[in-house]
Every structure is written in C-alpha cells, then in structure tokens.
Amino acid sequence: MSLRERSATDRVLAARQRYVAAGVATPELVVDRAVGAHVWDVDGREYIDFAGGLGCQNTGHGLPTAVAAIHEQVDRYLHQCFMVGMYEPYVEVCRRLAELSPCRGDEQKSLLVNSGAEAIENAVKIARAATGRPAVVVFDRAFHGRTLLSMTMTSKVVPYKRGFGPFAPEIYRAPAPYPYRGVTSDDAIHGLESLFKGDVDPQSVACVVLEPVQGEGGFIPMPDDFPRRLKELCDHYGILYVDDEVQSGIGRTGPVWAIERYGVQPDLVVSGKSLGGGLPLAAVTGPAEIVDSVPPGGLGGTFGGNPVACAAALAVLDEVATDGFRLRAEAIGDRLRGALDGIAGRVDAVGEVRGLGPMLALELVENRATKEPAAALATKTTTAARDRGLILLSCGLYGNVIRILVPLVISDEDLDRGLEILEEALVEGAQRAD
Numbered sequence: 001m002s003l004r005e006r007s008a009t010d011r012v013l014a015a016r017q018r019y020v021a022a023g024v025a026t027p028e029l030v031v032d033r034a035v036g037a038h039v040w041d042v043d044g045r046e047y048i049d050f051a052g053g054l055g056c057q058n059t060g061h062g063l064p065t066a067v068a069a070i071h072e073q074v075d076r077y078l079h080q081c082f083m084v085g086m087y088e089p090y091v092e093v094c095r096r097l098a099e100l101s102p103c104r105g106d107e108q109k110s111l112l113v114n115s116g117a118e119a120i121e122n123a124v125k126i127a128r129a130a131t132g133r134p135a136v137v138v139f140d141r142a143f144h145g146r147t148l149l150s151m152t153m154t155s156k157v158v159p160y161k162r163g164f165g166p167f168a169p170e171i172y173r174a175p176a177p178y179p180y181r182g183v184t185s186d187d188a189i190h191g192l193e194s195l196f197k198g199d200v201d202p203q204s205v206a207c208v209v210l211e212p213v214q215g216e217g218g219f220i221p222m223p224d225d226f227p228r229r230l231k232e233l234c235d236h237y238g239i240l241y242v243d244d245e246v247q248s249g250i251g252r253t254g255p256v257w258a259i260e261r262y263g264v265q266p267d268l269v270v271s272g273k274s275l276g277g278g279l280p281l282a283a284v285t286g287p288a289e290i291v292d293s294v295p296p297g298g299l300g301g302t303f304g305g306n307p308v309a310c311a312a313a314l315a316v317l318d319e320v321a322t323d324g325f326r327l328r329a330e331a332i333g334d335r336l337r338g339a340l341d342g343i344a345g346r347v348d349a350v351g352e353v354r355g356l357g358p359m360l361a362l363e364l365v366e367n368r369a370t371k372e373p374a375a376a377l378a379t380k381t382t383t384a385a386r387d388r389g390l391i392l393l394s395c396g397l398y399g400n401v402i403r404i405l406v407p408l409v410i411s412d413e414d415l416d417r418g419l420e421i422l423e424e425a426l427v428e429g430a431q432r433a434d
C-alpha cells in the first residue's frame with residue numbers, strides 16, 4: 001500500500017464513497033480544522049480559504065465572540081423549539097435584524113428558519129398571504145435553493161432540476177440584466193413587461209424575488225438602475241419586492257446588505273449563510289404589516305431559530321454592523337479587484353472581472369471575441385488551486401465563473417498569496433486544457 005493510499009484523506013474519501021449519497025457533490029478535501037481564512041485537512045495540509053464554507057464565513061472561521069457565545073449557550077440549553085418554550089436569543093436576533101433591515105417601514109419583524117431555501121419558501125408564503133395573489137416572478141440564472149418551491153425558482157437544469165419534476169406551479173421567469181453578454185436593464189425591464197402581457201397577469205403576482213448579485217448564477221451584480229426600476233414596476237402593480245441576500249448579505253459586499261448599494265428599500269429581505277457564523281440559521285425580515293399577514297401557526301418549524309445558532313448570529317450581526325468590518329471588507333474588495341484586473345491583463349481566458357465590493361469573480365471564456373464559456377478550465381483551475389493550497393469555487397449557468405467568497409478577516413499577505421495561487425492555477429489549467 002502506498003503512503004498516499006494510507007492517508008487520512010483517502011480513508012475518509014473511501015468511507016464517503018461507500019456511505020454518503022452520490023447526489024451530494026464533494027471535492028477531495030477532508031477538513032480537520034479551520035481558523036479565520038485558513039483551513040487544515042486531516043493530513044495536516046494547510047489551505048487559504050477563498051470559499052468560506054460556501055459564503056458562510058464572512059466573519060471568518062471561528063469568530064471568537066461567536067465561539068464564546070456558542071459555548072455559553074451550549075451550557076444553558078441546546079434546544080427548546082420556539083413554539084414550545086420561547087427564548088431570548090431568538091427574540092434578540094429578530095430585534096437586531098429589525099435594526100439593520102434594509103426594508104421599507106419603521107416596524108420590522110422576522111421569522112427565523114434553518115436554511116436559505118426554507119427562508120425563501122417562507123418569504124413566498126408571506127408574500128402570498130399579504131397580497132392574496134399566487135404568482136411569483138423570478139429571473140434568469142437565479143439560485144434560490146433545492147427544496148421543491150425554491151428549486152422551481154432556481155434557474156439551472158443540471159444538476160438542480162433534471163429528473164426532479166413536476167415543479168411547483170405559478171413560478172414565472174423574466175430576463176435579468178447580464179451586461180457582459182449583452183442583456184441590459186432595458187432588455188430585462190422589457191422582458192418583464194412582455195411576461196406581464198403574455199404569460200402572467202401582474203395583478204396576480206405576489207412577489208418578485210431577486211438576488212442583487214446573482215450568486216450561483218455567475219456573480220452578476222445588477223446594474224445600478226435595475227433594482228430601482230424593478231421596484232417602481234412592483235409598486236405600480238402592487239407586487240412585493242423580495243430581496244434574496246442569502247449569499248450577498250451579512251457583509252459579503254461590504255455593507256450589511258448588498259441592496260444598500262442601490263438605494264432601494266425592498267419589501268422583504270431573506271438572509272442565511274453567514275448569518276449564523278457557521279451554524280444553520282436563516283431569516284425573513286420585513287415590515288410588520290406584511291410579515292404579520294400570516295396568522296399564528298402558519299409559520300415556524302421544529303428547529304428554526306435554534307438558540308445556539310441565534311447566540312452565534314448575535315455576535316456575527318454585531319461584527320458586520322461595525323464601520324471597521326465594512327471598511328476592511330471594502331479594502332479587501334479594492335485589493336482583490338486590482339489583482340484580478342491584473343490577472344485579466346495577463347491571462348486571455350479571463351473574459352470579465354466583476355462583482356460588488358469583495359464579492360468578485362472571473363468569467364472564463366475560450367475566446368474573448370466569441371465569449372464561449374470555458375467550463376472545463378474553471379474545473380481545472382479549482383482543482384489545481386486545491387493542489388497548491390487554495391480552496392476556490394466555480395459557479396455560473398455554464399460553470400465557467402471562478403468566484404471569491406473569502407472570509408473578510410483575511411490578512412493582505414494571505415490574500416496576495418491566494419491570488420498568486422489562483423493565477424498559477426489558471427495558467428496551469430489553461431495549459432492542461434490545451
């Protein structure tokens with residue numbers, strides 16, 4: 001038996017192969033521990049983390065204030081079920097979300113659940129109850145989750161939808177701006193208007209759901225004018241604007257919510273991922289008059305708003321609401337942007353550098369003129385990066401976008417080293433692709 005075969009990584013990979021559902025896609029990385037923006041695998045290899053557990057570590061692995069709050073909460077009680085015995089951490093998270101909410105209205109309320117998909121489902125339930133309307137409008141390249149309703153709202157057939165129908169009814173899809181590929185805000189607004197002419201009566205639409213920066217769909221920030229124009233259309237027809245900030249929120253782009261950058265006040269905001277600092281927690285927040293449309297018993301769940309996750313979330317929200325966090329996030333964004341622009345100047349396969357603040361990505365293409373997506377190169381790049389000690393993710397409808405979800409506590413030195421590895425991996429991937 002070779003040394004490699006005896007490694008702890010291989011032992012876990014073999015067991016994973018034998019016991020874990022194949023439908024969960026996994027890389028060849030078995031984590032032992034993580035701190036800040038560093039991860040170590042079970043064989044002692046160290047990695048710089050540009051993925052943050054898929055956008056869940058905006059405040060870094062093991063935020064000390066969250067870890068201390070978790071320890072304290074663990075010693076008190078682990079679970080009550082908010083519908084059986086109320087507890088203050090749940091109420092406090094809702095109070096903090098009300099203070100930080102980007103939504104319109106003075107009196108904000110929240111529902112806490114376990115995952116982004118569950119929060120999206122509940123945002124739709126609330127919007128339907130508030131408006132008495134059934135339909136939901138979503139956008140090209142959206143990702144809203146993997147449960148039946150949220151999967152229906154998601155826009156990628158393989159791997160998210162193939163074989164999983166029939167899908168939920170009353171979901172309509174409109175174009176979303178994608179300037180790099182020629183779809184402007186005007187095109188998207190016209191597309192929505194023609195959807196309202198041809199497919200669905202706007203008077204029967206409860207809500208639109210939009211990510212201000214499309215995440216899984218390719219890290220595509222909405223152009224400056226689009227959220228405002230969409231909100232105006234929504235207001236005209238009495239449609240609620242649901243802002244999906246599961247990936248872009250909790251400081252990912254610098255401010256607590258990406259929508260703050262657009263000067264638009266949505267009707268509901270959905271958060272998740274980094275909210276629990278690594279523990280499962282998600283929320284729907286909005287004005288009391290909308291959120292309270294659902295009578296008691298209509299919302300909830302056994303584990304939603306688990307007290308330990310809430311204790312961590314209070315520490316996370318305190319952290320991301322500080323000027324220091326925002327300034328550091330923006331500085332990381334500037335440094336990343338400069339370096340990625342540099343890479344784009346040297347590597348032909350980079351078609352576009354885009355994003356908001358430190359939520360940035362490289363779209364890879366076979367050829368800058370034809371813009372044919374270079375999906376194989378993205379896969380080779382993430383693999384080569386991991387071999388060199390950098391955890392990196394791809395995304396995009398064609399899987400050809402390299403996205404950066406680095407914990408926003410990373411040092412300049414680690415950031416620079418990570419970017420060096422990214423470029424090396426990209427060059428190696430391009431050579432391997434030839």
Ligand SMILES: Cc1ncc(COP(=O)(O)O)c(C=O)c1O
Nearest residue numbers: 115116117143144145215246247
């Ligand atoms: C924008 C957005 N919405 C919803 C979800 C679903 O969240 P979860 O995986 O926690 O169900 C995701 C997950 O990536 C997301 O990026």
